[in-house]
Amino acid sequence: MGFEFTNQTIRALCERGFLYQFTSPESIDKLFNSDKSFSFYVGFDATAKSLHVGHLLWIIAVNRLQRTGYRAIILTGGGTSKIGDPTWKDKQRVMLGSNEISANIDSVMRKLRTLIDFADSSANCAKLVNNDDWLSKIEYLPFLRDYGRFFSVNRMLSMDSISERLKRRQHLSFLEFNYMLLQAYDFLHLFNTENCVVQIGGADQWANIIFGVELIKKVYDKEAYGMTLNLLTTSTGAKMGKTESGTVWLDEEMTSPFDFWQYFRNVDDRDVCKLLKLFTDIELSEIDSYGAMIGTPSINEAKIKLADNITSFVHGKDCIASIKATVNNLFGNGSENQPYDIEEFRFQSSVQLDRAVFETGLAPSMSMSRKLIEGRGVKVDGSIVDSIKYRITASCVLSVGKKNFVKIAVEE
RNA sequence: GGAAGGGUAGCCGAGUGGUCAAAGGCAGCAGACUGUAAAUCUGCCGACAUUGAGUCUACGUAAGUUCGAAUCUUACCCCUUCCA
Numbered sequence A: 001m002g003f004e005f006t007n008q009t010i011r012a013l014c015e016r017g018f019l020y021q022f023t024s025p026e027s028i029d030k031l032f033n034s035d036k037s038f039s040f041y042v043g044f045d046a047t048a049k050s051l052h053v054g055h056l057l058w059i060i061a062v063n064r065l066q067r068t069g070y071r072a073i074i075l076t077g078g079g080t081s082k083i084g085d086p087t088w089k090d091k092q093r094v095m096l097g098s099n100e101i102s103a104n105i106d107s108v109m110r111k112l113r114t115l116i117d118f119a120d121s122s123a124n125c126a127k128l129v130n131n132d133d134w135l136s137k138i139e140y141l142p143f144l145r146d147y148g149r150f151f152s153v154n155r156m157l158s159m160d161s162i163s164e165r166l167k168r169r170q171h172l173s174f175l176e177f178n179y180m181l182l183q184a185y186d187f188l189h190l191f192n193t194e195n196c197v198v199q200i201g202g203a204d205q206w207a208n209i210i211f212g213v214e215l216i217k218k219v220y221d222k223e224a225y226g227m228t229l230n231l232l233t234t235s236t237g238a239k240m241g242k243t244e245s246g247t248v249w250l251d252e253e254m255t256s257p258f259d260f261w262q263y264f265r266n267v268d269d270r271d272v273c274k275l276l277k278l279f280t281d282i283e284l285s286e287i288d289s290y291g292a293m294i295g296t297p298s299i300n301e302a303k304i305k306l307a308d309n310i311t312s313f314v315h316g317k318d319c320i321a322s323i324k325a326t327v328n329n330l331f332g333n334g335s336e337n338q339p340y341d342i343e344e345f346r347f348q349s350s351v352q353l354d355r356a357v358f359e360t361g362l363a364p365s366m367s368m369s370r371k372l373i374e375g376r377g378v379k380v381d382g383s384i385v386d387s388i389k390y391r392i393t394a395s396c397v398l399s400v401g402k403k404n405f406v407k408i409a410v411e412e
Numbered sequence B: 001g002g003a004a005g006g007g008u009a010g011c012c013g014a015g016u017g018g019u020c021a022a023a024g025g026c027a028g029c030a031g032a033c034u035g036u037a038a039a040u041c042u043g044c045c046g047a048c049a050u051u052g053a054g055u056c057u058a059c060g061u062a063a064g065u066u067c068g069a070a071u072c073u074u075a076c077c078c079c080u081u082c083c084a
Helices: A008-015 A025-033 A053-067 A098-115 A140-146 A153-158 A160-167 A179-194 A203-220 A257-265 A269-279 A284-291 A299-315 A318-334 A353-359 A366-374
Strands: A019-022 A039-044 A071-076 A127-130 A196-202 A225-229 A344-347 A378-380 A396-400 A404-410
Touching: A008 A019, A008 A025, A008 A053, A019 A203, A025 A196, A025 A225, A039 A053, A039 A179, A053 A071, A053 A098, A053 A196, A053 A225, A053 A269, A053 A299, A071 A098, A071 A179, A127 A179, A153 A160, A160 A203, A179 A196, A179 A203, A196 A203, A203 A225, A257 A299, A257 A318, A269 A284, A269 A299, A299 A318, A344 A353, A353 A366, A353 A378, A353 A396
Parallel strands: A039 A071, A039 A196, A071 A127, A196 A225, A344 A404
Antiparallel strands: A019 A225, A378 A396, A396 A404
């Protein structure tokens, strides 16, 4: 810190809380003020079927950079995913098969194409690369001779991420240890082929990025740069986007737009301003004014704004209206309402309550269903029914908690 | 190759013959309170059944000892640490 960026784009990213570390702030500033002929790259793992909320940070950062004319390269870690990044991990990762990896890449890209401009038309459209394309061609001996000699094991061991693990006497396999080298090589490769001189990554990627920068320096005696993004955590210290009952995914198959919207609608008061800065284009001065609302009910307006913005970015503007309709109906007027489009289940004849709750998916098993009912968590047409023997004889609306509704139709 | 320590539910982690479907914590779900927040308190949290506490499946895998095993024995698999 301490350095004031003159470049507007980078400056804005700093002010909004995106950026965390820089290899060389002055040079980066100069570079971004230059002719924009270079490109930068961000990489992501292919370890899951979908990106999640945590990834939004770099997606939006890329967007912002793109809008101001910089060229992005999006690297999918098809090759490195075969190894698994050891950084900071307490445990070795599970090894993924190539089929799984490429399936993951496909499904991630389907979404990513809607969020980042890959169209050939624009001059600074993003380019997609897969590091498997070059990493899998590497031959061991040539690699060791050409690049291995530049890596100091002493130095690698001294990196925080690695030394932490050694200190705790945790196992670190040679396989994982090589991850850094490959990521460094990625950078070198892109530097060569795409005039890519900047790598952006998560804060946990710092060491890996540095190694890339140094490798380029050692091999070509040229400068390259790295920046890291802040780790997106909630005020309670948890990683953003992880709620059990699941991660909040960007893929609508995995997290519905409504649930996605709800996630942001329900963030902790203390996180609202931070998230608005990162995930929306709202002016900083306006966001600051929301800060005063923390602790008062009016903060809810800011949360709604936040949810609207992100949801329409990720899922498109079109879904907002129906989400809003559902929300109004559900929570409006403070009374017990129901959403509009709720799933309907038909039963041939009357059903016992526990069965109905289970079969409609409101509970994962009959036992859970009964426990929910006995725990006074189930409502029929808005009033609590705590007897599992209760029979549903006519059409009604079943609900569990405040947000799960299901319509029952009984055909006599 | 040698020595030691491990593998327990979504995760962490206790448990070393019956009272163990397995302490405790985290995460999760539901209830109260509220602002669809946070904090707090209460209940639930393997499955199936039940208004009564029954059955089944589970403590790395497979056999065995026992009336009875997460707990003992043997073999195997896997992981880690230390020494070569």
